[in-house]
Amino acid sequence: xxxxxxYLVAVLIVLSLPRSxxxxxxxxxxxxxxxxxxxxxxxxxxxxxxxxxxxxLKSTMIALNTELxxxxxxxxxGIIGFAMTSFDGLVFRQLPFSVELEVGNIEGYILGAELKKxxxxxxxxxxxxxxxxxxxxxxxxxxxTTVLNVQGTITGKPTWTRASVGPVFQYTGLxxxxxxxxxxxxxxxxxxxxxQVIQTLEGTEEKKINGTNMFEGTLGSIFELGKGFSFRGxxxxxxxxxxxEEGKNRNGIDMxxxxxxxxxx
Amino acid sequence: MRxxxxxxxxxIIFIFLFSSDFDRTRLSKNKRQNNRQFQxxxxxxxxxxxxxxxxxxxxxDQVLVKxxxxxxxxxxxxxxxxxxxxxxxxxxxxNIYQLQLPEYLTVEEMVWALERNPDxxxxxPNYIVYITAVREPNDTFFxxxxxxxxxxxxxxIPGSPHGKDRADIKALEGWEETEGSEDxxxxxxxxxxxxxxxxxxDKTISNGYDFANDDEDPTDDEGHGTFIAGIAAAKTNNNxxxxxxxxxxxxxxxxxxxxxxxxxxxxxxxxxxxAVDNGADVINMSLGFALGPDEAVPSLEDALQYAHSQDVxxxxxxxxxxxxxxxPAAYDEFCLAVAATDFDDxxxxxxxxxxxxxxxxxxxxxxxxxxxxxxxxxxxPYGFLGGTSTSVPHVVGMVALIKSIKxxxxxxxxxxxxxxxxxxxxxxxxxxxxxxIGYGRINMEKALVPIKITK
Numbered sequence: 001x002x003x004x005x006x007y008l009v010a011v012l013i014v015l016s017l018p019r020s021x022x023x024x025x026x027x028x029x030x031x032x033x034x035x036x037x038x039x040x041x042x043x044x045x046x047x048x049x050x051x052x053x054x055x056x057l058k059s060t061m062i063a064l065n066t067e068l069x070x071x072x073x074x075x076x077x078g079i080i081g082f083a084m085t086s087f088d089g090l091v092f093r094q095l096p097f098s099v100e101l102e103v104g105n106i107e108g109y110i111l112g113a114e115l116k117k118x119x120x121x122x123x124x125x126x127x128x129x130x131x132x133x134x135x136x137x138x139x140x141x142x143x144x145t146t147v148l149n150v151q152g153t154i155t156g157k158p159t160w161t162r163a164s165v166g167p168v169f170q171y172t173g174l175x176x177x178x179x180x181x182x183x184x185x186x187x188x189x190x191x192x193x194x195x196q197v198i199q200t201l202e203g204t205e206e207k208k209i210n211g212t213n214m215f216e217g218t219l220g221s222i223f224e225l226g227k228g229f230s231f232r233g234x235x236x237x238x239x240x241x242x243x244x245e246e247g248k249n250r251n252g253i254d255m256x257x258x259x260x261x262x263x264x265x
Numbered sequence: 266m267r268x269x270x271x272x273x274x275x276x277i278i279f280i281f282l283f284s285s286d287f288d289r290t291r292l293s294k295n296k297r298q299n300n301r302q303f304q305x306x307x308x309x310x311x312x313x314x315x316x317x318x319x320x321x322x323x324x325x326d327q328v329l330v331k332x333x334x335x336x337x338x339x340x341x342x343x344x345x346x347x348x349x350x351x352x353x354x355x356x357x358x359x360n361i362y363q364l365q366l367p368e369y370l371t372v373e374e375m376v377w378a379l380e381r382n383p384d385x386x387x388x389x390p391n392y393i394v395y396i397t398a399v400r401e402p403n404d405t406f407f408x409x410x411x412x413x414x415x416x417x418x419x420x421x422i423p424g425s426p427h428g429k430d431r432a433d434i435k436a437l438e439g440w441e442e443t444e445g446s447e448d449x450x451x452x453x454x455x456x457x458x459x460x461x462x463x464x465x466x467d468k469t470i471s472n473g474y475d476f477a478n479d480d481e482d483p484t485d486d487e488g489h490g491t492f493i494a495g496i497a498a499a500k501t502n503n504n505x506x507x508x509x510x511x512x513x514x515x516x517x518x519x520x521x522x523x524x525x526x527x528x529x530x531x532x533x534x535x536x537x538x539x540a541v542d543n544g545a546d547v548i549n550m551s552l553g554f555a556l557g558p559d560e561a562v563p564s565l566e567d568a569l570q571y572a573h574s575q576d577v578x579x580x581x582x583x584x585x586x587x588x589x590x591x592x593p594a595a596y597d598e599f600c601l602a603v604a605a606t607d608f609d610d611x612x613x614x615x616x617x618x619x620x621x622x623x624x625x626x627x628x629x630x631x632x633x634x635x636x637x638x639x640x641x642x643x644x645x646p647y648g649f650l651g652g653t654s655t656s657v658p659h660v661v662g663m664v665a666l667i668k669s670i671k672x673x674x675x676x677x678x679x680x681x682x683x684x685x686x687x688x689x690x691x692x693x694x695x696x697x698x699x700x701x702i703g704y705g706r707i708n709m710e711k712a713l714v715p716i717k718i719t720k
Contacts, residue, residue, distance in 0.1 A: 091715050092715070093670070093671075093715065094671075094673075096671075096674060096678055096681070096682055097682065097685075097686070097711075097712075097716055098442075098713075098714070098715035098716065099715050099716045099717075099718050100715040100716070100717050100718065101718055102717045102718060102719050103718055103719060103720050104720055143718045145716060145718075147711055147716055148685045148686060148711065148716075149685060149686075149687060149688070149689050149697075149704055149705060150685045152685075154718060198681075198685060199681065199685065200677070200681055201678055201681050201682070201685070251386070252386060253333070253334055255334070
């Protein structure tokens with residue numbers, strides 16, 4: 001008890017000190033809030049069933065984002081929005097009746113966060129670090145089985161999460177146009193739960209999916225189009241490599257693009 | 266830069282010409298080894314799928330090549346000309362080019378060379394697509410097996426009856442998913458089996474048992490059991506005889522019918538317990554007997570219940586008398602009762618009926634194995650047979666295939682998969698489940714192949 005009291009006194013003393021005692025917060029950072037609209041499309045080669053099978057995951061996202069830009073080179077970005085994701089090609093063989101998904105886009109909500117921190121500048125180059133995580137919660141969707149001689153329902157519920165982290169190299173020597181290159185470690189993972197009820201038959205299969213890509217190269221640029229209005233565009237290239245069912249190596253490049261229009265005040 | 270442009274272009278052309286020569290050098294150096302590799306591959310294809318050999322697998326003078334996305338059109342054109350190939354066309358909505366080969370290069374050599382070019386994502390022959398690309402066995406009498414694949418062909422010699430296109434159990438489509446597992450055992454409780462039959466040799470897991478003579482030699486002395494075993498799981502794709510429904514599954518022969526075509530229910534009961542205790546996954550009972558309204562054989566029902574509790578699926582014939590369903594098929598809870606259909610997907614009037622009928626399967630003019638001694642010396646050991654007896658092994662084979670890929674399903678679940686996937690072929694007259702063909706004629710495609718869910 002005595003110990004707790006002495007901690008409490010210490011905290012009170014610290015809090016009661018004049019602010020000038022803290023040189024590191026003397027220059028209080030000023031914030032800029034930049035709300036914007038985020039539009040993104042990406043395609044990923046995914047593997048499932050212990051990497052035995054592959055298919056494509058394609059997603060189109062539209063979201064609102066709010067960037068909090070601080071003078072000391074840190075910016076935090078919150079993303080909330082809506083996604084349409086296609087998992088076509090997934091096959092569920094652990095259900096009483098096997099099913100293959102050919103339904104096109106499944107709606108979902110996305111929630112994400114982004115962090116950028118510039119570390120140092122060298123001539124007209126700025127070097128920083130970037131990290132992003134986006135999570136998609138797919139809406140539950142029902143489909144009727146029409147090929148059987150009895151009625152049945154199949155319900156699917158997908159989720160996916162995408163994370164990337166890596167360095168950013170930005171050229172700041174131009175006016176109103178700031179191109180940058182980013183090389184990130186990238187990971188995508190998720191699940192697709194499928195429930196089947198056909199009269200007396202019931203089954204559930206949860207399929208774990210994983211992206212085959214490890215690295216993501218991004219070419220992007222920020223365009224300051226006017227006072228308080230900027231546009232950010234990015235092209236993402238993600239090389240992938242996996243072994244197909246016959247053990248043959250398959251290589252390729254997945255692509256994506258991003259467009260963000262932001263206002264600042 | 267403008268001044269340097271011709272020099273730059275010349276450099277690129279030189280690099281490609283050089284790389285082309287380099288590839289050709291490697292080709293010639295590796296030609297012998299490479300040819301040997303292709304011979305080996307052909308040999309292995311021969312072993313695996315001999316029925317493909319007669320057919321041209323790909324265009325002899327064309328390859329398809331996909332360049333990496335960042336490679337420019339100019340670069341692609343230069344590369345193609347460096348390989349002395351011609352462009353037939355660039356395929357729509359893709360970066361894939363269909364190339365015409367120079368006379369001195371084979372498809373294999375061109376693919377080999379292109380795959381080593383860093384600008385190429387992949388290259389492959391221009392394969393020929395056949396509309397009958399499903400796995401079709403090469404067994405001599407497969408064309409007569411309308412039950413497995415019905416194209417409306419003559420069933421037997423020309424002039425024999427012919428059926429309706431697609432009035433079959435969709436076996437070819439089902440085999441695309443599985444041809445069965447050697448771990449799945451089909452117990453055939455019948456007159457025994459001809460162990461020396463060319464389509465049944467090495468298909469049995471053990472000698473089985475003969476309850477009719479109480480010994481360990483269930484050799485077929487009547488002929489029926491050999492026929493039934495062949496429908497369920499004859500050796501398939503062996504250039505001989507007939508195709509079985511479950512190609513790779515094994516047979517446990519149990520004799521419970523003597524040489525006069527009859528047996529006792531006690532033998533049948535013993536046979537059921539023997540099958541279950543010796544690892545059977547499914548039991549074929551192409552047999553039956555009638556019971557009066559006040560009659561029952563509880564011990565038979567107990568045996569079936571025991572099998573069911575061990576997740577062994579029991580399948581039995583409805584009977585061929587145009588009367589109520591026979592026993593054991595009529596023990597509805599524990600046994601699938603199978604009626605017959607013909608080559609037009611119609612029910613023959615002699616097929617028994619009743620609420621116990623679960624499904625139907627082809628049972629008219631079925632071609633199958635007969636014992637080697639049956640027709641006498643010099644004859645081929647195959648023939649035609651009809652009856653719900655021959656319908657049952659089609660269902661049994663399908664159960665074995667389902668078990669091969671979904672071993673976790675219970676007997677009840679497999680029975681429902683069989684029922685719900687059937688085609689209601691008499692829906693115009695009797696929509697839904699009825700007393701004549703139950704849920705309908707079985708469909709291997711719907712039961713085995715993933716169902717496509719569309720919007």
